[in-house]
Amino acid sequence: xxxxxxxxxxxxxxxxxxxxxxxxxxxxxxxxxxxxxxxxxxxxxxxxxxxxxxxxxxxxxxxxxxxxxxxxxxxxxxxxxxxxxxxxxxxxxxxxxxxxxxxxxxxxxxxxxxxxxxxxxxxxxxxxxxxxxxxxxxxxxxxxxxxxxxxxxxxxxxxxxxxxxxxxxxxxxxxxxxxxxxxxxxxxxxxxxxxxxxxxxxxxxxxxxx
Amino acid sequence: xxxxxxxxxxxxxxxxxxxxxxxxxxxxxxxxxxxxxxxxxxxxxxxxxxxxxxxxxxxxxxxxxxxxxxxxxxxxxxxxxxxxxxxxxxxxxxxxxxxxxxxxxxxxxxxxxxxxxxxxxxxxxxxxxxxxxxxxxxxxxxxxxxxxxxxxxxxxxxxxxxxxxxxxxxxxxxxxxxxxxxxxxxxxxxxxxxxxxxxx
Numbered sequence: 531x532x533x534x535x536x537x538x539x540x541x542x543x544x545x546x547x548x549x550x551x552x553x554x555x556x557x558x559x560x561x562x563x564x565x566x567x568x569x570x571x572x573x574x575x576x577x578x579x580x581x582x583x584x585x586x587x588x589x590x591x592x593x594x595x596x597x598x599x600x601x602x603x604x605x606x607x608x609x610x611x612x613x614x615x616x617x618x619x620x621x622x623x624x625x626x627x628x629x630x631x632x633x634x635x636x637x638x639x640x641x642x643x644x645x646x647x648x649x650x651x652x653x654x655x656x657x658x659x660x661x662x663x664x665x666x667x668x669x670x671x672x673x674x675x676x677x678x679x680x681x682x683x684x685x686x687x688x689x690x691x692x693x694x695x696x697x698x699x700x701x702x703x704x705x706x707x708x709x710x711x712x713x714x715x716x717x718x719x720x721x722x723x724x725x726x727x728x729x730x731x732x733x734x735x736x737x738x739x740x
Numbered sequence: 741x742x743x744x745x746x747x748x749x750x751x752x753x754x755x756x757x758x759x760x761x762x763x764x765x766x767x768x769x770x771x772x773x774x775x776x777x778x779x780x781x782x783x784x785x786x787x788x789x790x791x792x793x794x795x796x797x798x799x800x801x802x803x804x805x806x807x808x809x810x811x812x813x814x815x816x817x818x819x820x821x822x823x824x825x826x827x828x829x830x831x832x833x834x835x836x837x838x839x840x841x842x843x844x845x846x847x848x849x850x851x852x853x854x855x856x857x858x859x860x861x862x863x864x865x866x867x868x869x870x871x872x873x874x875x876x877x878x879x880x881x882x883x884x885x886x887x888x889x890x891x892x893x894x895x896x897x898x899x900x901x902x903x904x905x906x907x908x909x910x911x912x913x914x915x916x917x918x919x920x921x922x923x924x925x926x927x928x929x930x931x932x933x934x935x936x937x938x939x940x
Contacts, residue, residue, distance in 0.1 A: 588755040590764055593829040628899030633819070633835050640828050681877045681900045 534570045541574035544594025550601040563609045571602050582728045596644030619738045622665045623674040624652035629682035637727040645731050658688035665701050677707040687718035702737040706730050749840045775837035780812030782893045783849040795879045797868050802915025806883040808894050809846040810907035842906045853912045862914035869910040883909040
């Protein structure tokens with residue numbers, strides 16, 4: 531089996547050590563960083579995402595795959611050209627003000643990192659102004675917010691309003707969580723709604739044209 | 741009460757309809773075992789009598805209750821440790837174990853409430869939690885405040901979240917103009933729920 535195929539399979543099967551050793555072997559043999567990234571790691575996670583979307587696999591297996599991908603990415607990142615690194619994107623993520631649930635947010639953060647994004651995790655109960663300040667400070671392209679209750683999702687709209695007030699419409703907003711849907715996304719003027727963690731990553735990629 | 745948390749319930753909650761690979765089952769069994777160590781169930785209910793600010797769901801009931809169920813704060817602390825240390829799969833599985841456990845605690849509490857109501861001659865009852873149809877999230881605060889003990893073991897945040905997180909509050913009603921038995925219809929998770937019995 532060639533090295534690329536081996537890494538690809540290791541990520542799909544969530545085998546962290548095999549993915550890591552495969553990437554190292556590929557680098558040692560002179561395989562290009564972009565070849566490993568696109569044809570092994572990203573291609574594998576794309577298939578994992580598809581399988582999740584089809585209900586063939588579920589979150590635990592996706593997390594294993596994301597961890598395997600992350601292990602490979604850790605070896606690739608130091609070798610990225612500066613332009614490659616900037617191209618992956620930076621996401622500021624957190625749970626909406628008043629909300630202390632973090633599992634969904636954590637899953638999205640892990641999968642975004644696995645997909646190569648830099649993630650700045652603000653934690654839970656994050657005030658709207660904090661999202662905007664941090665996005666500016668970190669030069670993030672995306673703010674991702676999660677809420678579990680109808681009482682806490684309203685603050686997401688405030689983040690969108692603040693971005694508009696500050697003429698920061700280039701910062702895209704992704705929302706998700708149990709009470710949130712596409713209609714609410716449109717109502718508050720957010721850029722995308724992620725119905726689950728995998729869809730969230732897909733939407734971030736879409737927002738950034740990846 | 742919840743000496744065992746059924747593995748199948750956790751798998752169903754995650755979405756599995758058929759058993760997953762052995763590696764995952766083994767890890768889940770570890771998390772079930774760990775989860776049991778952290779369970780500190782709390783089950784409380786009180787009768788509501790003569791309140792003037794009853795939620796709509798309780799209007800017309802002959803006998804009304806407020807209820808609080810929780811598994812305590814220990815498990816969610818361990819979940820956080822897993823996530824913080826990069827062991828997300830373990831964290832997710834343990835969190836799901838906690839979600840299933842609190843549901844079982846809630847069901848056990850509902851059974852106790854029905855026993856209490858039966859002693860008073862009421863057989864049919866309904867329960868409903870804040871967030872369900874006709875019960876706004878703000879009722880969460882109302883429920884906690886109705887307990888005579890000002891520290892019932894669960895508190896509510898200004899945005900109506902219960903702490904510990906693996907807790908839930910509900911209302912129970914018996915008698916009056918009650919026409920149907922308990923049903924999951926009206927729950928915001930109804931369409932996507934993986935645990936609902938077919939007859940609910």
